[in-house]
Amino acid sequence: MKKKIVFMGTPDFAVPILQQIIQDGYEVIAVVTQPDRPKGRKKVLTPPPVKVEAEKHNIPVYQPEKIKEAAEYEKITSLEPDLIVTAAFGQILPKPLLDAPKFGCINVHASLLPKLRGGAPIHYSIIQGHEKTGVTIMYMVEKLDAGDMLTQVEVKIDERDHVGTLHDKLSVAGSKLLSETLPQLFDEKLQAEVQNHEEATFASNIKREQEKIDWTKDGEQIYNHIRGLHPWPVAYTTMEGQVMKVWWGEKTQITYEAVPGTIIGIEDDGFIVKTGNSTGIKITDLQLAGKKRMTGTQYLNGAGASLSEGTKLGD
Secondary structure, three states, X not given: OOOEEEEEEOOHHHHHHHHHHHHOOOEEEEEEOOOOEEEOOOOEEEOOHHHHHHHHOOOOEEOOOOOOOHHHHHHHHOOOOOEEEEEOOOOOOOHHHHXXXXXXXXXXXXXXXXXXXXOOHHHHHHHOXXXXXXXXXXEOOOOOOOOOEEEEEEEEOOOOOOHHHHHHHHHHHHHHHHHHHHHHHHOOOOOXXXXXXXXXXXXXXXXXXXXXXXXXXXHHHHHHHHHOOOOOOOEEEEEOOEEEEEEEEEEEEOOOOOOOOEEEEEEXXXXXXXXXXXXXXXXXXXXXXXXXXEEHXXXXXXXXXXXXXXXXXXX
């Protein structure tokens, strides 16, 4: 008899994981995701990616604003699932829901727990300069990402990885790991491992003030900051009082002495900014406030044609 699974997830990261569960032949009896939200400048009401995928397979979709409310979670428990699988759902599940399925509730989390618990583990793994990260599948508890671990897989972080590329790698790795984990879970062949809570670190959602580049940091840190926020929510600085998004930059060795944040070189494809050490950052992909995103070359051939060395970025 097919095991009945309720899947709970919201963003693109969760879609391949849902697809894998369906492909592996389990019966997905419902999908739970966040409500549709307004998106873009025109604030168009947009369904979450997981909802779009579920509807392709004619799976019933639930979109509770707050899953902790009894009227909401009882809709799920009444389905009598064998297992609940979550992946970037975005809400902590209440105890009655955690206790309902025979095989419990498990989460596919994009880090090597206990490191980087929270909502932005992919961003922080790059921002903090980690050489590897991974995916952990663990039992869910009422505390954030603190449940006992079932399986884990490592994923290497390459020098040019950014949130977008690493997101895709981890989503695929998580799908594969879940596919390998579920048969063992249902056969009761897995021994859960308690997390070492003393080693826990946290990756809370990125706040606006964290997006701003601090040019006094060394070049390696700033490079990690830029790629750790690319392609969302995107790092920024200011130039002549205006916000400038920095979509991408390259590391470059410099010998100039200057105040961090000062433009010290202008090349065909971008301009070089002094950092807190000898590794400069050449900005090659940017967006001025109210303007379209452009390459460094496009900027220097247009709005930035009069840009000169000595211009200071940041406050």
